[in-house]
Amino acid sequence: MQMHEPKSVAELHLHLVTSLKPASPIELLGLELALGRVLAHPLVAQLDVPPCDNSAVDGYALIADDISAGQLTTLQLVALQLAGPAQPMTPLLPGQCIRIMTGAPIPPGADAVIMLEHTALEGDQVRLRPGPCTPGQNIRRQGEDIRAGSEVLQAGRKLDAYCLGLAASLGISHLEVMKKLRVAVISTGSEIADANTAYRAQGVRYDSNRPMLLGLIAAQGYEAIDLGIVPDEPSAMQAALARASELADVVMSSGGASHGDADYIAQAFTSLGKLASYQLALKPGRPFAQGQFASTGAQFFGLPGNPVAAAVVFELLVNDALAVLQGQTLTPRIASAARCSTPLAKAPGRVEVIRAFVSVNREGELIAEPSSTQGSGQLSSMTQANAFIVLEESQGPVKAGELVSVRWFDAL
Numbered sequence: 053m054q055m056h057e058p059k060s061v062a063e064l065h066l067h068l069v070t071s072l073k074p075a076s077p078i079e080l081l082g083l084e085l086a087l088g089r090v091l092a093h094p095l096v097a098q099l100d101v102p103p104c105d106n107s108a109v110d111g112y113a114l115i116a117d118d119i120s121a122g123q124l125t126t127l128q129l130v131a132l133q134l135a136g137p138a139q140p141m142t143p144l145l146p147g148q149c150i151r152i153m154t155g156a157p158i159p160p161g162a163d164a165v166i167m168l169e170h171t172a173l174e175g176d177q178v179r180l181r182p183g184p185c186t187p188g189q190n191i192r193r194q195g196e197d198i199r200a201g202s203e204v205l206q207a208g209r210k211l212d213a214y215c216l217g218l219a220a221s222l223g224i225s226h227l228e229v230m231k232k233l234r235v236a237v238i239s240t241g242s243e244i245a246d247a248n249t250a251y252r253a254q255g256v257r258y259d260s261n262r263p264m265l266l267g268l269i270a271a272q273g274y275e276a277i278d279l280g281i282v283p284d285e286p287s288a289m290q291a292a293l294a295r296a297s298e299l300a301d302v303v304m305s306s307g308g309a310s311h312g313d314a315d316y317i318a319q320a321f322t323s324l325g326k327l328a329s330y331q332l333a334l335k336p337g338r339p340f341a342q343g344q345f346a347s348t349g350a351q352f353f354g355l356p357g358n359p360v361a362a363a364v365v366f367e368l369l370v371n372d373a374l375a376v377l378q379g380q381t382l383t384p385r386i387a388s389a390a391r392c393s394t395p396l397a398k399a400p401g402r403v404e405v406i407r408a409f410v411s412v413n414r415e416g417e418l419i420a421e422p423s424s425t426q427g428s429g430q431l432s433s434m435t436q437a438n439a440f441i442v443l444e445e446s447q448g449p450v451k452a453g454e455l456v457s458v459r460w461f462d463a464l
Contacts, residue, residue, distance in 0.1 A: 233378045
């Protein structure tokens with residue numbers, strides 16, 4: 053095991069996202085199953101979208117030079133052009149127009165479309181209001197959205213509903229995506245019990261970390277594997293970690309990642325692989341461990357035992373690390389600026405993360421109201437907040453009304 057001095061969150065984050073490599077193989081899925089999955093290869097268009105020049109409105113296709121800007125224009129209606137495959141097309145001559153529907157191909161000879169609302173039909177005569185008409189008006193050109201041969205989605209893109217619609221518009225029904233990252237979660241400690249267990253022993257508490265972490269993992273689209281609670285006993289810890297590494301691409305534990313007499317993660321890892329243990333310049337969330345199993349190549353993340361500390365470390369470090377392992381391209385996270393409603397004590401030298409509820413006042417400004425409780429074991433404060441105030445390492449005290457950086461909860 054490697055021991056490390058206190059390390060900045062930014063340095064460790066950069067190390068994780070640049071050193072880790074995708075762990076997931078590739079599978080082919082239909083669009084109906086691909087939501088939230090990560091695209092394995094660039095998506096290249098095989099056709100133009102739209103496939104031909106077509107009308108953007110319901111109206112009349114005509115020749116722009118036939119229209120007078122200063123007086124009423126009358127044109128002869130000669131045909132109806134519908135949208136759909138294999139529709140016959142009537143060539144257009146000067147003085148003529150064709151009734152056309154939205155999405156219908158532009159007939160030969162026409163170079164503009166006038167909206168239906170600007171016309172009046174009398175028999176086979178169409179009267180058009182005075183006004184300008186220019187070539188290309190209300191026409192969607194072939195390939196103006198997508199050109200055949202262009203890359204429309206990059207590999208590593210997490211697929212949302214718009215991506216699926218885009219793929220379908222190109223006639224693509226299946227996509228190659230990264231298989232779901234398998235993430236196993238273990239809680240450690242002889243003092244914790246499962247929520248479905250009745251207990252009366254003094255000093256025993258229910259395990260909140262495991263359900264929380266499993267939920268955070270599933271919310272990001274990964275396969276969450278529950279491996280229960282492991283007592284503070286080195287051989288049991290070693291056996292549980294070894295089994296977890298065979299079942300998952302990533303093993304995550306909470307508790308036991310520090311350097312106390314009863315913290316057995318490091319001891320258990322000595323024969324399993326490499327482990328680096330950190331004391332982060334972070335409140336809450338100081339202890340953190342990261343390693344790799346020698347036999348399977350699975351990654352390991354050891355989180356603090358206090359539930360809020362575990363949530364903070366997951367949000368600031370592990371979340372992006374999992375995304376990289378899934379093969380997802382990271383995009384810069386956009387923080388919001390909000391006015392802090394109360395003063396905050398802070399000394400430079402570490403990142404401090406404050407739970408807060410952020411709302412909008414009458415002037416349209418974001419206001420961050422820190423939770424009344426900020427202890428690292430007080431999970432109830434997370435349910436009363438919707439964001440973290442993140443005070444960077446170099447920052448000092450915050451005055452009431454001062455702007456602070458807020459980071460919205462990903463799980464919402």
